[in-house]
Amino acid sequence: MIKTQGLTKKYGSTLAVDQLTFEVQPGIVTGFLGPNGAGKSTTMRMVLGLDNPTEGTVTVNGKSYRDLAAPMQEVGALLEASAVHGGRSAWYHLLWQAQAAGIPKHRVDDVLEMLGLSEVAGKKVGGFSLGMHQRLGIASALLGDPPVLLFDEPVNGLDPEGIRWVRALFKRFADEGRTIFVSSHLMSEMEQTADHVLVIGRGKLIADMPVAEITQRSAQSHVKVLSPAADQLAPLLVAAGADVSTGARNELMVTGIDATVIGETAASNGIVLHELSPRRASLEAAFMELTQDAVEYRADGNAPNLTDIQETARELTSERSA
Amino acid sequence: MTVTSAQSRPLGGARQPGFGSVLASEWTKLRSVRSTWIIIVLTITLSIGFSALIALVQGVTFDDWGPQEQAVFDPLINSTSGLLFGLILLIVLGVISVTSEYSSGTIRTTFIATPKRLRVLAAKTLIVGLLGIIIAAIIMPAMIFVSQMIFGAYGMETVSAGDEGVMRLILSFIFAGGLIYTLIPLAIGFILRGAASAITLSIGLFFLPWMLAPLLPNWVQENIIRFLPDLAMDSLGGIIAADSAMYLSQTPAIVTILAWLVGSVAVAAFLLKRRDA
């Protein structure tokens, strides 16, 4: 389990991470989402004891990373796959890490095999493709067979087969009870990989909830209703607690109540329905909505619109607890 | 959502890493890149080769020298003409053993594997320092031996191991030279984190005072220059004459050299602990 408390990082005047408090639970895949420059990598570097927090604390399994007795056997990490010495072979690249971490040599061959890199084990890393670098980075993370794994943008450069493999690996590891923390700005990817997401924008936590919920709560998730008596139905749905907007002829877009309630309301009032279909917003859309303010701020460089982000966050969390 | 607690499965044969693990890892890093071996081979061949070449040129032209020049010819000092190349390459070895980690980004992987950063500094210091001593122990006697053979062949004056000053020069250059030319640059590498700047600063520190010293007033030589690491080593090795303003006697020279070694590594350690990786 990874736990942060008021975690804050300033680089000079840049506030990269701002009062982050969260827990990453074992047994599930937790996505760490945010637009470019949101502070994902900075947070991960602080988890690993590489960057010192300006304020706040972060622990892994209850301890500060630097106090772990056998760190690579407790936490595996992929930060930047390109951070390798181009003149060293893949095998040696993993060997020096294994030696430093107290991991037996045979494990190097095992992880190379797992990642399909056995054939290029003796080749210089400098000649590797983007995808091979990524695999080598994942191999490093798995060296110590650790119960906690951190991946910063792990699918960058992987082909579809590689992405499927990585996704399945995360799921399997989560099922084994490990803690999996994966960052990405590719929402569509996270939608299929993560069970839970932490969304950050400009260093601040915007949302912390199950993936299913984040898409459900998005304004873009709605139920489409087609009925010849749409005019009659709309006020009834509003009375039942829905927000209703009218679309094309006979079409209603309903948010706030689910399809079951709509169907029952219609039935008990003798209204015929021609279509009743829940439309779920993609995580992508939900994410865009959540981080819009953060992105806009970055793009035009205006004064921070903090209230908007906090508003969104508050709405989301209050809806969640409701 | 079911949350099972994460239990760590002991990996067959895995153990808690200690300082020995870091030593093994750092040695693997160094020996697994070709550049290390290229630098070592160049250090040895260039210093011995150039010393031999200069000795040969001196031998061939010796008869053309004036009697005064022939009389003051020092066969010991003149057999280390190629040492400059070796020393520059030792500096490069010390610097890049650190800066290659910063330029490639492996320094973060290193500190993920070994979050106790001072262990990494200590392991690199030990390995690179030992390597410096070994290389110096190869080139010093070899340069002198080869040059004496050449001088002898041309009927010039020669020295042998038992002669006064010979062992003093060899030993002080092996130990003081092998250490200061690798470890001060290594520490500077950690401090500046870039190869170009660290090599420039190191070369400036070691060679600039030598070139500037004759132009500087006596009190600068006496109070500053002679306490610089390269000058202290030259005093120790007997290259600087005992009556020179830049001369330091044995004990203060050794203390000065140790102070430079400890001081530079201590600054590196201080910054390493404080800074973000």
Ligand SMILES: Nc1ncnc2c1ncn2[C@@H]1O[C@H](COP(=O)(O)OP(=O)(O)OP(=O)(O)O)[C@@H](O)[C@H]1O
């Ligand atoms: N070492 C550093 N020095 C100065 N500023 C930094 C440093 N590292 C990160 N930053 C700044 O901190 C902010 C957060 O950066 P970070 O790399 O953590 O974002 P990210 O969410 O990982 O982005 P991306 O999706 O682009 O990887 C950015 O504004 C970045 O410019």
Ligand SMILES: [Mg+2]
């Ligand atoms: Mg990043």
